[in-house]
Amino acid sequence: MVEKAKERAARLELQLSFAVRSAEDLSQFADASFDVVTANFVIMFAPNKQQVLDEAMRVLKPSGCFVATVWKAFYLKELVEDALHAALGEAHPAPTSTHALTFKAPGSLEGIIEKAGFHLASAEHCTLKMQWDNDEETARENFCFIGRSDLQDIPEVDRSECEARFLRCVADEVVKRRLTKANGTYEFTGRYQIVVITRSPVVPLKRCRFGSASMVGHEQ
Numbered sequence: 001m002v003e004k005a006k007e008r009a010a011r012l013e014l015q016l017s018f019a020v021r022s023a024e025d026l027s028q029f030a031d032a033s034f035d036v037v038t039a040n041f042v043i044m045f046a047p048n049k050q051q052v053l054d055e056a057m058r059v060l061k062p063s064g065c066f067v068a069t070v071w072k073a074f075y076l077k078e079l080v081e082d083a084l085h086a087a088l089g090e091a092h093p094a095p096t097s098t099h100a101l102t103f104k105a106p107g108s109l110e111g112i113i114e115k116a117g118f119h120l121a122s123a124e125h126c127t128l129k130m131q132w133d134n135d136e137e138t139a140r141e142n143f144c145f146i147g148r149s150d151l152q153d154i155p156e157v158d159r160s161e162c163e164a165r166f167l168r169c170v171a172d173e174v175v176k177r178r179l180t181k182a183n184g185t186y187e188f189t190g191r192y193q194i195v196v197i198t199r200s201p202v203v204p205l206k207r208c209r210f211g212s213a214s215m216v217g218h219e220q
Contacts, residue, residue: 024051029059036060039068041192043109044102053116057199065121066197070103072125073191077101079177080146083169087162088150103193113197122196127189134184143170 002018009016021028023042037056046052056066071077077100103109113120132139144151147166154162174180181187 024048024055026055026059031058032061032064034059034061035064037064037066039066041069041071043068044070044100045098047098049097049112050116053112053118053197057116057118057197060199062199064198066118067194068109068197069192069194070109071100071190072104072193074100075177075190076130076188077146079173079179079188080143080170083143083166083173084147084150086169086172087166088154109193109195113195119198119201120195121198121201123193125191125193127191130188130190131181132186132188134180134186139186140167143167 002020005016006018019028023039023046037060039052039056043049043052053066060066110120110123132142144163144167151159151163151166174186179186179188
């Protein structure tokens with residue numbers, strides 16, 4: 001992802017700096033050094049979500065804002081988990097605190113923001129559609145990538161057989177859920193929440209549009 005970002009920056013002739021860091025540890029950056037911090041589908045995977053919030057707010061200037069997105073429904077992930085259950089014959093373990101749908105429940109993200117003592121300046125729910133070409137090799141790689149955490153736990157001697165069984169179950173689920181379109185592509189939908197967090201409610205914000213989602217930004 002970082003390499004793709006670098007390629008895009010070069011293509012757009014942007015002078016940007018890149019660093020790979022944990023969201024829970026931004027210690028290489030000074031206090032109050034950024035106007036905006038973003039976390040695009042990040043917080044739900046962090047073991048210490050409180051630390052992510054604390055670090056983001058620490059490096060923000062007093063008038064800065066933290067923009068984050070989290071999944072509220074990810075039907076592709078749910079399809080893969082159902083296929084894994086059918087293929088492996090084992091019940092799913094209960095979702096962990098680092099599951100993609102950690103913040104599925106209404107108000108769950110708002111709760112940790114309030115607990116952390118920060119202000120929720122804006123919160124909106126959006127819908128996302130994803131399409132894949134109906135290419136067998138690409139689809140296999142994509143589905144296996146999403147189910148990789150479970151497939152990697154299978155002993156190597158059995159993994160190929162289990163992977164093949166998993167892919168057959170995926171195909172059954174795709175048909176059952178009618179996820180293929182007339183043009184032969186796969187289509188998956190998801191819902192996500194986008195929030196803007198500030199230190200206090202006194203920071204002035206203005207609304208703008210970004211793609212299909214409403215966003216807010218600071219007044220200049």
